[in-house]
Amino acid sequence: MEQTLVVEMKNITKRFPGVLANENVNLQLHKGEVLALLGENGAGKSTLMNMLVGLYRPDEGQIFVNGKHVVINSPQDSMALGIGMIHQEFMLVGNLSVAENIILGLKDLPTVPPISEINEKIIELSKKYELKVDPTRLVETLTVGEQQRVEILKLLYRGADILILDEPTAVLTPKESKELNKILKKMLSEGKSAIFITHKMIEVLEFSETLMVLRKGKCVGIKPTSSIEKLSEIANLMVGRPVLFDLKKGPYNPGKVRVELKNVSVNSKAHSRKTLDNISFTIREGEILGIAGVAGNGQQPLSEVITGLLKINEGSILIDGQDFTNKTPLQIIKAGISHIPADRGRMGIVGDMSVGENLSMKKYRTEELSHHSVINKSKVREFASRLIEKFVIKTPNQFTSAKFLSGGNIQKTILAREINSCKGILIAVYPSRGLDVGAIESVRQNIIAQRDKGSAILLVSEELDELRTVCDKIAVMFEGRIMDIMDAENASTERIGLLMAGVERSTECNS
Ligand SMILES: Nc1ncnc2c1ncn2[C@@H]1O[C@H](COP(=O)(O)OP(=O)(O)O)[C@@H](O)[C@H]1O
Numbered sequence: 001m002e003q004t005l006v007v008e009m010k011n012i013t014k015r016f017p018g019v020l021a022n023e024n025v026n027l028q029l030h031k032g033e034v035l036a037l038l039g040e041n042g043a044g045k046s047t048l049m050n051m052l053v054g055l056y057r058p059d060e061g062q063i064f065v066n067g068k069h070v071v072i073n074s075p076q077d078s079m080a081l082g083i084g085m086i087h088q089e090f091m092l093v094g095n096l097s098v099a100e101n102i103i104l105g106l107k108d109l110p111t112v113p114p115i116s117e118i119n120e121k122i123i124e125l126s127k128k129y130e131l132k133v134d135p136t137r138l139v140e141t142l143t144v145g146e147q148q149r150v151e152i153l154k155l156l157y158r159g160a161d162i163l164i165l166d167e168p169t170a171v172l173t174p175k176e177s178k179e180l181n182k183i184l185k186k187m188l189s190e191g192k193s194a195i196f197i198t199h200k201m202i203e204v205l206e207f208s209e210t211l212m213v214l215r216k217g218k219c220v221g222i223k224p225t226s227s228i229e230k231l232s233e234i235a236n237l238m239v240g241r242p243v244l245f246d247l248k249k250g251p252y253n254p255g256k257v258r259v260e261l262k263n264v265s266v267n268s269k270a271h272s273r274k275t276l277d278n279i280s281f282t283i284r285e286g287e288i289l290g291i292a293g294v295a296g297n298g299q300q301p302l303s304e305v306i307t308g309l310l311k312i313n314e315g316s317i318l319i320d321g322q323d324f325t326n327k328t329p330l331q332i333i334k335a336g337i338s339h340i341p342a343d344r345g346r347m348g349i350v351g352d353m354s355v356g357e358n359l360s361m362k363k364y365r366t367e368e369l370s371h372h373s374v375i376n377k378s379k380v381r382e383f384a385s386r387l388i389e390k391f392v393i394k395t396p397n398q399f400t401s402a403k404f405l406s407g408g409n410i411q412k413t414i415l416a417r418e419i420n421s422c423k424g425i426l427i428a429v430y431p432s433r434g435l436d437v438g439a440i441e442s443v444r445q446n447i448i449a450q451r452d453k454g455s456a457i458l459l460v461s462e463e464l465d466e467l468r469t470v471c472d473k474i475a476v477m478f479e480g481r482i483m484d485i486m487d488a489e490n491a492s493t494e495r496i497g498l499l500m501a502g503v504e505r506s507t508e509c510n511s
């Protein structure tokens, strides 16, 4: 690795009302290096990077790019310096084509070149980096993995040499993140450099040369990745206390059946293959049924048929023995089902409402928070502060708009509300996706506590260790079908992996 410094941030401090987001942070990035930036949700990672691309200005401190002191006032300024960022939330326009998205916002063009020329250049770049995308397709028809390729191409098209990737793999399948790894390696071999924000510690080891950890806005460690002997070292730095992942779980003591699916099928609008194909299972009191599988194999539709968001074509759904087939979401909420949806931003939270309002949304009509239909404001405030404390939600206060919280804290807000209002059935879809280690530990422990209290829980996850430590039973989904349901205790990683890849039971020895 060459030791040329390409980016240097010196003594950077950034305040938001009520929050010190970055405090006296020093960061160095060398040519050809991947720097992994780590830290719990709300540690200040995105803020620090947003200052490199001109979305925020530091209150104190200086930035140097290629040895020169610079003031970055806008994304155009940063692009002119060769810096480009892929944000946590993609910033593509769905009803424009790939090519249109790639040239969107290019200010320095005197005239826009003909689309055929642009398409050609995109095809050339995508060949060079093995980033398969068709420039003429509409972005809204692309998978998340493909959209990310467009974001990368956008940066390459603009000639970025310093790439910032904010949690690029949080939404990718394992296969897609392997491809991303390959693309990154190729870019680095050409002398580009990258800052990579992630929560997945295995990735840190694979992707980076150096790692830097932020905690509560401050840098608490910079180390060569090769010096790390145990993953727990990184986790401990991030959280500031030892993380055990040692979950407290009572004995498995299933009671009566709460949820039953009988031969449920959903036809697909796009494929001849069914979205859900003859699904049957039960979930009992005090039981967690895990759903394993590569994302996109029917997990989301499965959670949606149970919560009434998607209609089924065949079969039936019973709750406590009563027929709930194709009932409305409201009827299903009334039957006592809580839902932690996969898409937190759109379905889980009202961004313009305060954290406190979001927390009490499902409870304010109940006697706990109102009397004769009049809301008791002081009780609501008390209730919200109790949940903020219990679920360790990092927010300046309960009156802050929910949209200002970091992704992980939005997730904790939803979780706190749903778990608190849970009447015994919980459908949790990727509840720990994109969260940091500390938050993951608390999400898992909270779900288990709910099961120990007798709830029936469906947990959709891609993390095998999560499924195996949290669940009592694991069902593996592939192409809309359930390949097998097994006891979590006896489920080997190898077997789950085979089933996830669609390898049938019959082709294996009896296990
Ligand atoms: N635009 C903003 N206005 C107010 N507070 C913000 C804003 N952006 C971030 N914050 C706060 O700054 C802190 C750091 O956030 P962020 O940089 O997003 O963390 P991370 O990316 O490490 O999860 C958090 O407490 C967050 O709520």
Ligand SMILES: [Mg+2]
Residues within 6 Å of the ligand: 045, 046, 047, 088, 166, 406, 407
């Ligand atoms: Mg962030």
